[in-house]
Amino acid sequence: MRDSILKPRRRTRALRVGDVIIGGDAPVAVQSMTNTPTTDIDATVAQLARLARAGADVVRVSVPDPDSAAALPEILRQSEVPVIADIHFSYKMALAALEAGVHGLRLNPGNIGERKRVETVVTAARERGVSIRIGVNAGSLEKPLLERYGEPCADAMVESALGHIRILEDMDFHDIKVSLKASNIPMTVAAYRKLATRVDYPFHLGITEAGGPFAGGIKSAIGLGLLLAEGIGDTIRVSLAAEPEEEVRTGFEILKALGLRHRGVNIIACPTCARQKFDVIKTVAMLEERLAHIHEPIDVAVIGCVVNGPGEAREAELGVTGGYPVHLMYRDGEPDGKVRAEELVDRLVREVEARAAAMREQRKQRKQDD
Ligand code: SF4
Incomplete structure (x- = not known):
């Protein structure tokens, strides 16, 4: 682009999610998430196929219970895009997802209990070459942090992320990407900017609970656009209360508008x-x-x-x-x-x-x- 307003890209480690590289010099990857019950294999596979057609590089699938984990092998067998398992609290679900062959995990190590459990998950992820996204969300910060900071804020989000990162680094695990999501744009932008000065892990950008396609698209374009223009961001997810394909389309529009990626x-x-x-x-x-x-x-x-x-x-x-x-x-x-x-x-x-x-x-x- 002749009149680029982009600052040089932040230097980050590169990692793999399946055959997609995130970070380093790789193009900013566009993600979305399925919203079908994971137990409904046909519906989930069909949605993954629609997302692949819309251009999603990577798709996240929730694994809230054993039945969902049991559906994963068949979903993965049929998926055309790499799949990240979204895990909360349960190390057993993380292990089951790894066993099924997922290409990435999203989990916060500080939330899955005692160190032994985290170690089991990290060892299994390492063996399979699977990366982990630490996903800090302003709406679910740890209680001690909230007590100390009084309310969710960028500093509390950064501290939360650094805490989770430390747990993985202590186990010599570095295939990490990080997200710091809030529905408040200034808080989100400030948090990413601050963490960018502290670590070199790739960032997954997102404005969470942004709303419907119209308002959510605008909020995401501003929040993600500000950061991407500063060279911050290696993969993005636009969160919309809409069909996930809409998230992918909006994600590409944001990247197109900045001249970062041109698709379609x-x-x-x-x-x-x-x-x-x-x-x-x-x-x-x-x-x-x-x-x-x-x-x-x-x-x-x-x-x-x-x-x-x-x-x-x-x-x-x-x-x-x-x-x-x-x-x-x-x-x-x-x-x-x-x-x-x-x-x-x-x-x-x-x-x-x-x-x-x-x-x-x-x-x-x-x-x-x-
Ligand atoms: S029709 Fe379109 S291009 Fe022509 S003057 Fe109106 S806005 Fe401009």
């Missing part, structure tokens, strides 16, 4: 006004729906009139500008003929699909040449 079609559309020569809003909605399956990074400009159209279209790979009586198509910044309103969406979809296929072919060719 990026639609550049004008806000519309009385000058628009076709229905921009409807066109964008139709394109978003019909191009959701495209993974290749392609910019498409959809601009209502010639005031801004040709300029925006010049910067995009494909574009359309409202004209009268027909509209003007652009390809790689150059005029590319005219199109009638009723053919516009079909034409753009065709062009994007053709371009995506060509990009896939080039990628395949490059791989073969390597």
Whole structure:
């Protein structure tokens, strides 16, 4: 990106979750979490497949009880994405998840009881090359910390994280990533900034309980955007009260907006006004729906009139500008003929699909040449 506002990426250790690398120089990974009962294998596998199609790099699955743990082997057998088991309090669930072959654990070692139990889990994780995310949440800080600080705050979150980290480091375990989540954005940002000066473990970013897609998307974009622009963050999860695919889409939009990762079609559309020569809003909605399956990074400009159209279209790979009586198509910044309103969406979809296929072919060719 020519005018990047990004600070250099924070230097972090790299770790693996299945075949996905998190931290180091790896691209910021996008995560989500299933919300089906884990015991419902078919529903969970179907949701994992939808998340994989939406582009999720890694997906977390809750393992609250033995029945859920028993479902894991089959879920893992069918999953196209690496799976992280979300564990609270029970070391037995952690062991069962490791036994099942999960690619990562999310658990707070300080919450699973006596040291012997933690050691058993850490030994099993080490043997299998499985990393552990320590997930500190402002809503569930340890009682002594709350008593000392009076209320949840960034310092208490950092101290909690350092406490959990110490337990793992004492066992010489360093395949750690850390999250410090709160629903309060300033608290979250402050906590990550503070911890960034203390450790070099990769960070999983998130604003927890952010709300529905609209408000939650905005809060996440601000919280995660601030940190990512400072070079902080190795993997993200946008938490929304919505279908998990929406979290993945929003996550990629945040990364796209910062120029950190570009996946799928990026639609550049004008806000519309009385000058628009076709229905921009409807066109964008139709394109978003019909191009959701495209993974290749392609910019498409959809601009209502010639005031801004040709300029925006010049910067995009494909574009359309409202004209009268027909509209003007652009390809790689150059005029590319005219199109009638009723053919516009079909034409753009065709062009994007053709371009995506060509990009896939080039990628395949490059791989073969390597
Ligand atoms: S590009 Fe044209 S239609 Fe779109 S907002 Fe600007 S002036 Fe209005």
